[in-house]
Amino acid sequence: MTTLAGRLLVADSSTRQMTLRSGSIRINDGRIADVTLNDDAITTTDGFRPLTPGELIVCPGFIDAHLHLSQFGIIGAHGLPLLKWLDQVTFPAERSWQDENFAREMTRSVLTQLLSFGTTSFCGYTTVHHDSAIAALEVASQMGFRGMIGQVLMDRNAPTDLCRETNRLIDEAAETLKRFPPTSEMAAAVTPRFAITCSPQLLESAGALAAEHNAAIQTHLAETKQECARVAELFDSARYVNVYQDAKLLTPRTILGHGIHLDALDRQTLATQGAVIAHCPTANRFLGSGQMNRQALDQAQVNVVLGSDIGAGYERSMVSVARAAIGTAASLGNTPPTAASAWYDITAGTADALGWDDVGQLRQGYRADVVVIQPDFTTQMQGHDSIIDPLSQLMFAWDDRWVKQTYLRGQSVWGG
Ligand SMILES: [Zn+2]
Structure with a gap:
């Protein structure tokens, strides 16, 4: 005792x-x-x-609702907008995860860092490499973390060696769910990276897989205007949120990173579907992506949680991320969250939004x-x-x- x-x-x-x-x-x-x-x-x-x-x-313990385990080594690659940052910095770094042992050791190292900042639960992305995703889940589970990790799903518009054939990705994601089911304290999550790097078939199969297992879903939404324009090109001018909705990827167990460039109709769709936005203010500032209007999401009754989004995010501490969220609200001229509610955001609030009752x-x-x-x-x-x-x-x-x-x-x- x-x-x-x-x-x-x-x-x-x-x-x-x-x-x-x-x-x-x-x-x-x-x-x-x-x-x-x-x-x-x-x-x-x-x-x-x-x-x-x-x-x-x-x-x-603090909860980080959006981070990339494979990106801790690229914190600080400043001066690039999202799509260039992905091409020039992130994808090359994610290649290192083709080595399962590298991924295992890196996971151990970055999770130890998180503990030193008081983070005890998290929602994380790995890379497209299946064995490494399993290794990361094993390490996080053995260390005793609560949360979820997803193998990133990409089948197009990324370097060919980081894309996989659609059916293979779905089989691999199914395997992660079998090994680490949604009821586990450290569970696998269905994690299509974002609409640009996923074919319609992949998104649809990912939505079906998540529904079959009642699994959590992680992806990114409307982080930059350039990304939104590219999604419109790829999906017949569909609204970005509707691309996910049509693929059955918007559920109360869905965590969407960012959600900056949305209008009232988009917010209404998110609220109706019960999907959760992971607000990542430090990453948004770092990449110059824009400022998320938390107040508008709150008013539309969309659940919002906070994430570091490492490695675009440069703060590993969730207290620093919470403070940045207050700063973003203030700079938009909105009523900023009180510190007492920002503390709630990084603890009880995120657990509540994600349905973690322990x-x-x-x-x-x-x-x-x-x-x-x-x-x-x-x-x-x-x-x-x-x-x-x-x-x-x-x-x-x-x-x-x-x-x-x-x-x-x-x-x-x-x-x-
Ligand atoms: Zn992210």
Whole structure:
């Protein structure tokens, strides 16, 4: 039995915000055995109890809803728009994954990096290489992560050695689902890269395969205007969202990266189908893709989660990604999310949107995927209530060195 005490990051599902409460959790056999809270929730009108130096903050592990395991080595290839960046940087890097052992070792290395940033769950893409996708699933599973990984499906408009014959890809994707079914804690996901690199037959077969297995689906949507124009050329001027809808790829278990260049009708389609958008603000800024209008998606009742989108994204920390999402909303002139709701986004909110009912919160019976944080900034107004929300202080003064220890299924796997 392990006990962690301090101030707990506790989810309030009714307001979709996190609050900080004094208390402790006990961990037994990989799960949270119980949660004890010693104070009442504090609201802005009460004034906030300031953070005190040395105080420990116990958080549910962070969830990254969109990343590319094969792209950690190309973070920082700046100055290219999406389609050129794919051709000149990404596809060459993804060739390395034809070596299964390379893929296995790289997965181990990048997942260890994620733990050091407090990320304990993720939705990841690999490459077109089947054995490497299986190897990545094995490593993530053995390390104890929660989430999903998909073998990238591409049968056209990419280098020929990174394309596969359509039926072979579907057979391989089916094999990943057999080995790591959707009910697994680390599951395979059906992952057509995006409409440009997938024939209509591949998209349709991928949709049918996902339906057959009730599997999660990952793909990209409307990241750049140039990409949208290319999709219109390839698919008889169809709306981008309808290309996916027609292939039965829009479901409540679908996570679409980006969704920047959408109109009201597109948003309505996404809401009706229950598909989830993975907002990746750092990657969007890096490639100059545009700024996603989160407020418009919220108003249309489209579920939105946050992703690092490494390697176009350059931040491995989900706290930094959450902060960037606040910045994007502010720069569009929208009402930005509060820090308390941004903390919710990278924990309970994503778990909720993805239907994961065992992570994202410090809650009895949940997996003990936990991050212990020790902020070191100097407190002000010692002994008095503060007018500054400590969750806002934590997010905006964030320093990755504050992550002191990360637990997966109750085991200390980083720091300590
Ligand atoms: Zn991506």
